[in-house]
Amino acid sequence: MVRSLHVMIMYVLCHLGLIFFMFPADIIASTEQGHWFPILIGIIVHFVCLLTYMKGLSFFPTKDILSIFSKSKKGVTFLFFAPILLYLIMAIIITVRAYAEIVTLVFLSHTPLWTIILLLLSVSAYISYKGIEAILRAAFLLFILFFPILLFVLIMSFQNVDWRYAIPFDTDLGFISKPAYFESYFAFAGGFLFLGFVQPFFSYERKNVILSAIFLIPFFLFSVYIPILTLGQASASKAFLPFVLIVDSINIDWLMFDRVTMFFLLSLIAFIILYLSLSLWKAIRIINYYIPKSRPSYLLFGLSVAIFFVCFWIPDWKDVENILFMNSFLRSYVLIVVPLFIYYIGRRLKRKDTNETI
Amino acid sequence: MEQMVLDIKKALGGNDDFFIKRDYLLENEVLLLGLNTLIDITKTKTIFQKQSEGLISQGKTSETIFILMGELFEDDTKKAITSILEGKLIIYIENTKKFIIYEPVPKGLNRSIEVPSNESVIQGPSNSFTEDIDTNIGLLRKQLTSNKLLVHSFTTGKNQKTKISLLFINGVVDKELVENINSLIEKNKSMDISNLQSLSKMLGFSSWDTISKFNTTELPFHASQFLKTGRVVILVDQLPFALILPNLLWDMFIVESDRNFPFPIMITIRCLRVIGALIALISPGMYVALVAVNPEALQIELALSVAQSREGVPYPALVEVIIMLVVLELILEASIRLPKSVGPTITMVGGIILGQAVVEAKLVSNLLIIILAATTIANSTLVGAQSSLSIRLFKYINVILSSLFGVLGLVVGLVFISSYLASLTTFGKSYLYLNIGRKEQ
Numbered sequence: 001m002v003r004s005l006h007v008m009i010m011y012v013l014c015h016l017g018l019i020f021f022m023f024p025a026d027i028i029a030s031t032e033q034g035h036w037f038p039i040l041i042g043i044i045v046h047f048v049c050l051l052t053y054m055k056g057l058s059f060f061p062t063k064d065i066l067s068i069f070s071k072s073k074k075g076v077t078f079l080f081f082a083p084i085l086l087y088l089i090m091a092i093i094i095t096v097r098a099y100a101e102i103v104t105l106v107f108l109s110h111t112p113l114w115t116i117i118l119l120l121l122s123v124s125a126y127i128s129y130k131g132i133e134a135i136l137r138a139a140f141l142l143f144i145l146f147f148p149i150l151l152f153v154l155i156m157s158f159q160n161v162d163w164r165y166a167i168p169f170d171t172d173l174g175f176i177s178k179p180a181y182f183e184s185y186f187a188f189a190g191g192f193l194f195l196g197f198v199q200p201f202f203s204y205e206r207k208n209v210i211l212s213a214i215f216l217i218p219f220f221l222f223s224v225y226i227p228i229l230t231l232g233q234a235s236a237s238k239a240f241l242p243f244v245l246i247v248d249s250i251n252i253d254w255l256m257f258d259r260v261t262m263f264f265l266l267s268l269i270a271f272i273i274l275y276l277s278l279s280l281w282k283a284i285r286i287i288n289y290y291i292p293k294s295r296p297s298y299l300l301f302g303l304s305v306a307i308f309f310v311c312f313w314i315p316d317w318k319d320v321e322n323i324l325f326m327n328s329f330l331r332s333y334v335l336i337v338v339p340l341f342i343y344y345i346g347r348r349l350k351r352k353d354t355n356e357t358i
Numbered sequence: 359m360e361q362m363v364l365d366i367k368k369a370l371g372g373n374d375d376f377f378i379k380r381d382y383l384l385e386n387e388v389l390l391l392g393l394n395t396l397i398d399i400t401k402t403k404t405i406f407q408k409q410s411e412g413l414i415s416q417g418k419t420s421e422t423i424f425i426l427m428g429e430l431f432e433d434d435t436k437k438a439i440t441s442i443l444e445g446k447l448i449i450y451i452e453n454t455k456k457f458i459i460y461e462p463v464p465k466g467l468n469r470s471i472e473v474p475s476n477e478s479v480i481q482g483p484s485n486s487f488t489e490d491i492d493t494n495i496g497l498l499r500k501q502l503t504s505n506k507l508l509v510h511s512f513t514t515g516k517n518q519k520t521k522i523s524l525l526f527i528n529g530v531v532d533k534e535l536v537e538n539i540n541s542l543i544e545k546n547k548s549m550d551i552s553n554l555q556s557l558s559k560m561l562g563f564s565s566w567d568t569i570s571k572f573n574t575t576e577l578p579f580h581a582s583q584f585l586k587t588g589r590v591v592i593l594v595d596q597l598p599f600a601l602i603l604p605n606l607l608w609d610m611f612i613v614e615s616d617r618n619f620p621f622p623i624m625i626t627i628r629c630l631r632v633i634g635a636l637i638a639l640i641s642p643g644m645y646v647a648l649v650a651v652n653p654e655a656l657q658i659e660l661a662l663s664v665a666q667s668r669e670g671v672p673y674p675a676l677v678e679v680i681i682m683l684v685v686l687e688l689i690l691e692a693s694i695r696l697p698k699s700v701g702p703t704i705t706m707v708g709g710i711i712l713g714q715a716v717v718e719a720k721l722v723s724n725l726l727i728i729i730l731a732a733t734t735i736a737n738s739t740l741v742g743a744q745s746s747l748s749i750r751l752f753k754y755i756n757v758i759l760s761s762l763f764g765v766l767g768l769v770v771g772l773v774f775i776s777s778y779l780a781s782l783t784t785f786g787k788s789y790l791y792l793n794i795g796r797k798e799q
Contacts, residue, residue, distance in 0.1 A: 103766055107652055111763065119763060123770050123777075130781035137780035137790050142773060258657045266769040273773050 006136040007195070007204040008212040009143045014191035014278065015216050016150065017271035018095075019223050020264075021102060022324070024242045026184035027224045032233060034171025035224050038181060043217055045335070046188040050213055053339035054206045057196055059346030062203075065196035066289045068345065074290065081286050084193070084338065087330040088283040089307065091190060092276055094327065096120050097311045097320050099272055106244065107262055117311045120273060125304040127277035128284065129297055132201050135281060139274050146267035153264040154222060156250050157243075161229040182328040183321075187220070189335045190275065196342070197282050280304070362457075363389060363450055365435045370442060383410055384420045389450040391438070395465065396445035402462040424451065428460040440519060468493065474576040476743060482615030483579040491521050491595040497578040498525060498593075498600075502585060506530070512543050514560070515550040521595040522551060530588045538785045539590060539603065551594060554601070563784075568751060570744040571784050573605035583614040604784030608792050610635065610745040634739030637732060638749050639775070642679050643756030643768045645729045650675040651764030670720040676761035678722050682730050683757070685712060687750070690734075 027038055060068050069077040100116040108116065127135055175181045195209065227242035230249070239245045248261045257263070283303060288296050314320060363378070370376045375395040381388050381403075392399075406427075413423045424430055427449070431437055438448050438457060447462040471493065473479075474486035483501070487494045495509055510524040522543065526536055539561065546560040554572060555565065563571045572592070575581055581591050581600040592601040602609075611631040616624045649668060653661045671678060689708045693701055717724050733753070740746040752775050759767030759774075782789035 107655070108764060108766060116763070116766070119759075119767070119770055123774050126774065127777040130777060133783075133788070134777055134781035137788055138773070138777035140790065141776040141780060145772065145776070256657055256660055257655050258661075259655045262652070262655050262765055266765060269766065270769050270773050273770065277777075 003202045004204040004208040006140055007202055008208050010136050010139045011191055011209055011212045013139050013271040014275045017268050017275045018187040018190050019219050020243045020268055021241060023184050023187040024224045024227055026180045028237050030175035030178040030181035033168050037171040038175045039220055039224055042188055049335050049339045050192050052343045056342030056346040059350055062200055064199045083330055083333045085283055085286045087334050088279050090327045092279050092307055093310050094324055097314050101317060106265055114312050121304050121308050124273050124276035124280055125300055128280040129300055132198055132281060135277055142270050146270050149263050150267045153247055153260050157226050157246055159250055165229045165232050179325050183324050185331055189331045194278050362435050366438055369439050387452045391448040392442055397447055397462045398465050424458055428458040430456055430458055432456045477576050479615055481618045485578055486576040487598050489596045489598050491523060491593050494593050495523055498582055501578045502582040514547050516548045518550045520551045523593045525591040527585050535785050569748045569782060571605055572601040573609045573742055574599045574601055574744055580614050604787045606791055607779060607789050610740050613741050631739050634736040635749055637736035639753050641729050641733050642753055643760035646675045646679050646757055647760035647764045647768050650761060664725055667725045668723040671723055678726060679757055682722055682726055686730055
């Protein structure tokens with residue numbers, strides 16, 4: 001029971017960290033009106049993938065995603081894991097680079113970018129070095145510390161809302177062809193892979209994970225609708241980070257702080273550090289599976305240094321967006337192929353088992 | 359004289375408090391050996407005579423009487439020496455070459471049971487542990503009358519013999535935990551234990567942990583409550599407090615005597631301690647971040663008044679904070695070290711000179727004094743000397759990171775501290791467990 005709670009919280013935090021930044025801008029850019037529809041499609045896809053993935057994993061109750069394939073040849077499984085690994089590393093690079101950029105934009109304009117990248121990466125590497133137990137437990141602490149702040153800011157951000165901006169409701173499927181829409185899946189695809197990795201360390205109940213996914217639905221909706229309801233579609237689409245802009249405009253007289261954004265952003269960054277450490281841990285697990293002789297801590301150090309230099313090498317925001325778009329193919333692989341494949345293998349194994357018992 | 363007695367004399371004869379006295383017990387010539395600094399000889403002899411006379415009048419044979427008087431041993435010089443050093447009386451019976459380890463009347467070397475000196479109790483039992491381990495076990499037994507309370511005792515050390523006792527409640531405690539501790543103590547029995555560092559070495563803990571693996575308490579009442587929730591209590595002779603294993607984060611915020619108050623008040627008090635921990639961790643870092651890096655986060659009026667209070671302060675906020683924090687730590691340390699009669703002077707000097715003069719001389723800002731006072735007071739709300747020291751140390755991480763990265767640094771510092779706390783485990787029990795007695799699924 002307690003263990004499920006940790007997994008649930010981790011699941012929520014990972015997604016919260018990812019939702020509020022690029023996701024609103026991408027959705028607002030992908031359609032002119034009726035934003036609920038693309039969000040809904042995204043959520044449905046998310047749920048279908050999540051359910052398939054968990055169903056697939058449930059055929060192997062005490063195994064993680066790596067040991068499921070322990071009987072097959074390493075060369076063959078590498079074809080399956082290489083895109084996941086590549087996706088994880090790219091996701092880490094994008095996240096670190098993007099968030100470092102956002103931090104400099106919002107509140108550390110004089111600090112060199114590389115120091116922020118270094119800070120984010122070193123703390124994430126430290127946490128992931130401590131292992132999955134520490135990551136999930138830290139998630140629990142950080143949830144207690146920062147989630148109330150996040151919730152407070154979220155409620156406060158309704159301050160300037162004009163509900164008439166919500167109409168018109170009708171919508172079309174035009175967003176499907178927009179690259180921005182596929183970039184928005186970054187918020188969906190990032191978090192759920194870890195469910196396949198935590199299995200032997202932390203067991204969880206599927207029902208609870210679904211509960212936490214349901215818990216996230218309002219956040220997906222609000223992150224897009226609050227900017228639209230405050231500014232209207234036309235102005236909101238001009239903003240670089242619409243939600244951050246809205247939070248920046250909140251004015252609370254009795255609070256000693258002028259910029260509520262900071263607290264909002266900072267709590268999200270706390271969650272993002274967790275997400276990064278989790279992704280680093282997954283990446284190291286995969287690498288260590290193929291290079292079993294090397295010590296994980298060395299691998300972690302090497303990977304972090306490599307990621308640092310790649311982040312350093314990306315010159316500006318345009319390139320981050322390009323990478324984010326390029327990553328779309330890998331993302332669809334992670335989002336669709338991986339759950340289906342795990343499910344297929346699980347089914348086949350089950351059929352084989354029942355045949356043998358007969 | 360016999361070989362064994364000669365051996366003992368050779369080992370201990372260099373001490374002027376070592377005595378060998380000739381006496382008679384049931385027409386047997388006996389030698390009494392012991393240390394007169396540990397044994398009250400006159401009283402012991404009186405009791406010894408009375409006891410033997412009583413036994414003779416019952417018509418017991420000399421052999422049974424020897425067995426009834428104490429433990430009977432033969433040819434074990436090492437055992438005899440250890441017993442003498444532990445304050446026992448050795449009765450050496452010359453014709454049988456056996457010796458009795460006799461429990462004498464000890465010199466009154468222990469202080470009586472008093473109220474705790476480092477922990478104060480509001481409305482709760484206030485007996486406190488003393489240096490004598492047997493008294494301590496007795497105190498616990500009295501506090502917790504149960505047939506499930508088990509005591510395992512060990513004598514450890516090569517050069518310095520120390521008694522260690524392990525107490526737990528059978529059925530509540532995790533058996534694996536007890537077995538782990540038992541086997542580690544057995545394995546490292548030859549280590550000399552005189553402080554917590556050597557004890558943690560004995561139990562195989564890393565010596566670089568900033569958070570102590572032991573929670574300490576001076577109160578048998580608290581120790582007994584911990585026992586009830588499945589913890590293990592370790593008592594070490596001559597340490598006037600109980601060590602509770604494993605130490606958990608939540609222990610920083612709860613005192614068992616809280617439960618003597620109504621429930622809502624208990625919750626409020628505990629929340630207050632959590633806030634105290636957060637303020638102690640955050641506020642110095644927050645000051646540095648808001649003054650030096652992110653002043654725009656404050657409302658403009660507040661930012662102006664902060665700037666005004668810092669007017670004329672010649673160095674950056676980080677230096678200002680570090681100087682004052684170090685001075686404050688020095689005051690805290692000095693007030694422990696100083697005799698009680700001089701203590702108030704330090705408070706006055708600290709209060710007036712640092713509070714008033716430093717600000718008037720424009721060396722630090724007014725606001726910082728307030729922040730520091732809040733930090734120190736908040737830090738003192740935490741339960742247990744060990745944990746409040748760790749929090750005192752952790753705040754420097756926040757101060758330094760804040761000076762580099764502003765509020766981001768502060769948050770990253772908190773993330774770092776949280777993950778450090780999350781990574782701590784004692785015999786597989788995470789530091790963040792709320793209650794280890796409960797079985798995890």
